Amino acid sequence: MSADLFGTLVPGIADVDRVRSLARRADDLGCDLADCAARARSTASTDWRSVAADGFRAELAATSRAVESCAEGLEEASVALARHARTTEERLPR
Amino acid sequence: MTGDALEITGGAAGLSADLDAMLAASTLLAEVSDDLARLALRVAGLAAQASASPTVVLDALGLARAEGELLPLLVGPASLPSAAARVALLARGVRTAARLYAEAETAAAAAVSQARGCVAQAAGAAVATSGPVTVAGAAAAVAGWAAYRAAPLALDEAERTLEEVAAGRFRWQSLDARLDDLGEAVLTQMRDDVGATSSEAGVWLARHPEAAEQLVQAGPPFLDGLTRVAWVPAVPASGGGDGSPGWPPQDVRQLTGAVAAVGAVAPLFVEGRVEVQRVEAGGPPVVPSQQGVTGALERLAPYSGPDAVSHPRVRVERVRRDGVTAWSVYIPPTQTWRFDGGPNPFDGSTNVRAAAGRTTAAGQAVRAALRRSGVKAGEPVMLAGYSQGGLTAVQLACDPAFRKEFSVTTVLSAGSPVAGFDLPADVQVLSLEHEQDLIPALDDGRNADRANWTTVRRDLGQEAVEDAFSGHRLDYYIQTAEAVDETVDPSVTAWRESARPFLATAGAQVEVVEWQARRLED
Numbered sequence: 001m002s003a004d005l006f007g008t009l010v011p012g013i014a015d016v017d018r019v020r021s022l023a024r025r026a027d028d029l030g031c032d033l034a035d036c037a038a039r040a041r042s043t044a045s046t047d048w049r050s051v052a053a054d055g056f057r058a059e060l061a062a063t064s065r066a067v068e069s070c071a072e073g074l075e076e077a078s079v080a081l082a083r084h085a086r087t088t089e090e091r092l093p094r
Numbered sequence: 095m096t097g098d099a100l101e102i103t104g105g106a107a108g109l110s111a112d113l114d115a116m117l118a119a120s121t122l123l124a125e126v127s128d129d130l131a132r133l134a135l136r137v138a139g140l141a142a143q144a145s146a147s148p149t150v151v152l153d154a155l156g157l158a159r160a161e162g163e164l165l166p167l168l169v170g171p172a173s174l175p176s177a178a179a180r181v182a183l184l185a186r187g188v189r190t191a192a193r194l195y196a197e198a199e200t201a202a203a204a205a206v207s208q209a210r211g212c213v214a215q216a217a218g219a220a221v222a223t224s225g226p227v228t229v230a231g232a233a234a235a236v237a238g239w240a241a242y243r244a245a246p247l248a249l250d251e252a253e254r255t256l257e258e259v260a261a262g263r264f265r266w267q268s269l270d271a272r273l274d275d276l277g278e279a280v281l282t283q284m285r286d287d288v289g290a291t292s293s294e295a296g297v298w299l300a301r302h303p304e305a306a307e308q309l310v311q312a313g314p315p316f317l318d319g320l321t322r323v324a325w326v327p328a329v330p331a332s333g334g335g336d337g338s339p340g341w342p343p344q345d346v347r348q349l350t351g352a353v354a355a356v357g358a359v360a361p362l363f364v365e366g367r368v369e370v371q372r373v374e375a376g377g378p379p380v381v382p383s384q385q386g387v388t389g390a391l392e393r394l395a396p397y398s399g400p401d402a403v404s405h406p407r408v409r410v411e412r413v414r415r416d417g418v419t420a421w422s423v424y425i426p427p428t429q430t431w432r433f434d435g436g437p438n439p440f441d442g443s444t445n446v447r448a449a450a451g452r453t454t455a456a457g458q459a460v461r462a463a464l465r466r467s468g469v470k471a472g473e474p475v476m477l478a479g480y481s482q483g484g485l486t487a488v489q490l491a492c493d494p495a496f497r498k499e500f501s502v503t504t505v506l507s508a509g510s511p512v513a514g515f516d517l518p519a520d521v522q523v524l525s526l527e528h529e530q531d532l533i534p535a536l537d538d539g540r541n542a543d544r545a546n547w548t549t550v551r552r553d554l555g556q557e558a559v560e561d562a563f564s565g566h567r568l569d570y571y572i573q574t575a576e577a578v579d580e581t582v583d584p585s586v587t588a589w590r591e592s593a594r595p596f597l598a599t600a601g602a603q604v605e606v607v608e609w610q611a612r613r614l615e616d
Binding site for chain 2: 015016018019022025026029032033036039040042043046056059060062063066067069070073074076077080081083084085087088091092
């Protein structure tokens with residue numbers, strides 16, 4: 001296989017770097033989401049006067065859990081992207 | 095003495111603070127929702143870039159796994175857009191609840207006010223038709239007593255209204271009809287009571303000074319009921335175009351304003367001009383070892399006893415710590431009941447003028463003492479007073495001209511009628527009141543429940559009250575202050591923090607100066 005053909009068919013190192021960058025971004029977004037969840041949870045300490053206080057608290061807890069779950073999902077995605085980058089790099093012709 | 099429990103309202107843990115906290119939480123949740131929506135967009139962008147990556151050629155399965163992790167974050171009930179929407183709804187719900195509570199409080203207050211009006215008006219009519227009104231105090235006591243008896247009915251109705259509004263069941267169209275029903279119920283209850291008690295009303299009032307507050311609130315409608323039935327001299331309509339208070343007065347401020355207006359035609363209730371002189375004899379006053387609120391009230395004791403009339407003095411303390419200077423001012427109570435502009439500025443004229451919202455000789459004395467002490471702009475000032483002194487303190491804290499000259503951050507009042515003042519939001523106020531004290535009840539009701547205004551009420555118990563004014567004694571207030579200093583209530587704690595530069599004098603450099611005040615002869 002010629003070098004030109006290789007360059008056309010096989011992704012270059014730059015693309016692997018891009019995937020690594022995506023993994024880091026996913027990790028950062030996960031941190032931001034965890035921060036969002038913590039902020040949402042902090043409002044649960046409000047001295048609610050509403051008769052629906054328990055309902056508010058339950059909804060807040062459920063939503064915070066959902067956001068935390070999203071943060072964990074992003075962490076998993078970050079790991080998967082990093083692993084994909086590593087695999088791609090390993091399979092590149094040397 | 096019984097009844098050591100303190101009833102604390104307002105301040106950092108008060109009703110308005112709760113509503114403020116709910117609105118703040120709503121704002122926070124709305125921000126979280128916005129952030130989640132923005133993050134969802136960024137995750138979508140990331141997923142799009144990942145799925146388009148040419149690296150799929152070398153590891154399709156690995157990339158598919160990564161996409162599989164990202165997809166549920168963008169679509170479905172556990173996705174970020176869904177969470178953003180849920181938080182946004184939550185924010186709106188909290189805000190709506192806070193507004194409903196505020197409206198319910200207003201509706202409840204209106205119900206109570208209307209009930210008081212019905213009762214007092216009927217009481218006035220009953221008194222006018224049952225015979226000559228020979229003792230105005232007894233007649234007014236009947237109105238106060240009747241309003242007091244009616245209060246539970248009104249409060250029950252208010253509570254029902256509150257619950258229905260909060261639950262979304264209240265029909266606002268029914269408000270008028272319900273208030274009419276309430277008035278009927280109150281009238282039915284009081285019909286017998288008024289006749290049976292009128293002869294004992296004065297005695298009853300002495301035994302139940304808590305009714306004084308109801309009495310004052312019921313004043314205008316009582317007068318209205320009285321004047322509709324009984325013969326009265328022709329009087330100008332309320333709120334005359336010439337700016338006069340009119341008749342009948344519509345609130346305590348108008349009532350005292352009408353009295354103060356007498357000063358225009360007689361040498362009474364005059365403010366006059368006041369000068370202060372530094373007290374040199376006897377050395378500087380002692381700084382009590384007791385700190386906190388107790389120490390503050392103990393500082394006022396020398397100006398409050400039977401011999402106080404010879405001590406018309408303002409006490410100014412300069413407290414220096416770590417290069418910071420703070421000033422505390424201790425303002426005497428009423429020292430003489432003269433109304434004719436005598437030399438002592440802490441007199442009856444100051445009481446009437448302060449209640450009417452007018453400038454006073456006592457206020458002049460405080461201003462002059464601070465100027466002569468050399469208080470600089472921006473240096474924090476605490477005003478503390480008992481009885482008239484507390485009234486003066488709050489009045490000055492609300493005076494824009496005074497605040498422009500001095501940075502009032504903290505106020506302490508004990509046994510003072512201060513409910514009618516609209517306090518600036520940046521001044522922390524602690525007001526002490528006794529259930530059996532007539533003096534704080536001589537205004538238009540309870541102190542406002544505000545985040546910066548904490549009121550501590552204490553029930554002294556009936557056995558502690560020897561006469562109508564014993565609930566006002568300073569030594570009882572000092573006992574209350576001891577309980578206040580021990581409480582960990584969050585509203586009191588917040589006020590205590592604001593007062594720390596002034597009251598925590600241990601380890602600080604404290605300089606005390608007394609200023610003798612005198613009203614000048616014109």
